[in-house]
Amino acid sequence: MQKILVTGGARLTGEVRISGAKNAVLPILCATLLADAPVRITNVPRLHDVLTTAKLLAGLGAGVQHEGDAMTVDPRSVDSHVAPYELVKTMRASVLVLGPLLAKYGDAEVSLPGGCAIGSRPVDLHIKGLQALGAEITVDHGFIKARVDGRLKGARHVFEMVSVGATENVLMAAALAEGTTVLENAAMEPEIVDLAECLVAMGAKIEGAGTHKITIEGVEKLHGCDHAVVADRIETGTFLVAAAMTGGRVTATHARPDTLDAVLDKLREAGATIDIDGDRITLDMHGKRPRAVNITTAPHPAFPTDMQAQFMAMNCIADGVGVINETIFENRFMHVNELLRLGADIRVDGHTAVVRGVAQLSGAPVMATDLRASASLILAGLVADGDTAIDRIYHLDRGYENIEAKLSALGASIRRVD
Numbered sequence: 001m002q003k004i005l006v007t008g009g010a011r012l013t014g015e016v017r018i019s020g021a022k023n024a025v026l027p028i029l030c031a032t033l034l035a036d037a038p039v040r041i042t043n044v045p046r047l048h049d050v051l052t053t054a055k056l057l058a059g060l061g062a063g064v065q066h067e068g069d070a071m072t073v074d075p076r077s078v079d080s081h082v083a084p085y086e087l088v089k090t091m092r093a094s095v096l097v098l099g100p101l102l103a104k105y106g107d108a109e110v111s112l113p114g115g116c117a118i119g120s121r122p123v124d125l126h127i128k129g130l131q132a133l134g135a136e137i138t139v140d141h142g143f144i145k146a147r148v149d150g151r152l153k154g155a156r157h158v159f160e161m162v163s164v165g166a167t168e169n170v171l172m173a174a175a176l177a178e179g180t181t182v183l184e185n186a187a188m189e190p191e192i193v194d195l196a197e198c199l200v201a202m203g204a205k206i207e208g209a210g211t212h213k214i215t216i217e218g219v220e221k222l223h224g225c226d227h228a229v230v231a232d233r234i235e236t237g238t239f240l241v242a243a244a245m246t247g248g249r250v251t252a253t254h255a256r257p258d259t260l261d262a263v264l265d266k267l268r269e270a271g272a273t274i275d276i277d278g279d280r281i282t283l284d285m286h287g288k289r290p291r292a293v294n295i296t297t298a299p300h301p302a303f304p305t306d307m308q309a310q311f312m313a314m315n316c317i318a319d320g321v322g323v324i325n326e327t328i329f330e331n332r333f334m335h336v337n338e339l340l341r342l343g344a345d346i347r348v349d350g351h352t353a354v355v356r357g358v359a360q361l362s363g364a365p366v367m368a369t370d371l372r373a374s375a376s377l378i379l380a381g382l383v384a385d386g387d388t389a390i391d392r393i394y395h396l397d398r399g400y401e402n403i404e405a406k407l408s409a410l411g412a413s414i415r416r417v418d
């Protein structure tokens, strides 16, 4: 099995080109099912999750073509409405074909995604939202089976809690429903805005994406379009934290600074100078050690849970004590035990981790448990004394495009070994 080997000590400097966002491209690829013509998506990152989604779409009968950073999906040949367990179990976002298949064809069968390392991750909010639009849904033998006679019907629906995936699934379904849908307590993540922009380019009528209230006037048909995926704010944040931890100076190019307010504020609090120039974000740490920061994860625009592990890594070597509250996922501290192996000082009490910065981490073999945990271990390895070998990096390949090549170009000593 492949591993990543990091040798700590290099101060990162230079420019890194940010890829398209994993969490935007996955729902957008699912949304292509709603169209009556080919949809061309560009700025598509080369990620394992993108390949899984391509397989899922091809398995439904869609034509899928990959060329450079572009992917064209032709949904006209779709002849199956079943998303099988084998694909859904490897990637939860597969559940996002449910809304589009149901709205377009009147029926869908999607395997229940189940839990993952970071928590149980139910899909009840997706189901309730689609039921509000008139779908009949049963859960049987591990599959969500949904159907509707004729078209879904627009309705007002208030999500019980903020869910990115549920907002996306219901938004996509409502685009082809009859009448007007109003979604309240909707998620406001930038990836929802990007999905809505793609749907609008396909002919959907959507207002309010990026706020708590989204209004969708259903249309009968959606056409093809060209859409470029928004920059990955989590990849951007990960590289900026790497620069901060190593005392370096790094410019993230092709980024979207407006999607990163909470993260940039915390990096400034840690002592970084941040300069924004269009789609370029430069972080300069001037060779200093970061100051510890407190963070509480919460839905956008608050601090993203997908950056929690990386900030924990930073707090491990920061000056002072940082308190981290994880409010989104029940079990998203899996990286703690691995960071302890590198010499970190972390105490966990329920959803809170208290991290006391140490002057130096020391390299050791560690095991990645999930995507962002993998990133946090690489970051810790970058500042640890000696070598850190990270096992189970398939998690990393789900969501980071060429991370070792990008870090190497910034001066890190990092390589993949078999």
Ligand SMILES: CC(=O)N[C@H]1[C@@H](OP(=O)(O)OP(=O)(O)OC[C@H]2O[C@@H](n3ccc(=O)[nH]c3=O)[C@H](O)[C@@H]2O)O[C@H](CO)[C@@H](O)[C@@H]1O
Residues within 6 Å of the ligand: 022, 023, 024, 026, 092, 093, 119, 120, 121, 122, 123, 124, 125, 126, 127, 161, 162, 163, 164, 165, 166, 187, 191, 305, 306, 328, 329, 330
């Ligand atoms: C592919 C993708 O975009 N993944 C992101 C998405 O995941 P995802 O869309 O799965 O996350 P949600 O926003 O739905 O989850 C938020 C919380 O709601 C709970 N919940 C969710 C749905 C549901 O039906 N019932 C329920 O109880 C979840 O268990 C979790 O505790 O948003 C998360 C929160 O920003 C990010 O960490 C993930 O990277």
Ligand SMILES: C=C(OP(=O)(O)O)C(=O)O
Residues within 6 Å of the ligand: 023, 092, 093, 306, 371, 372, 399
């Ligand atoms: C948790 C994440 O992704 P997913 O929802 O695809 O598991 C993530 O991107 O950090």
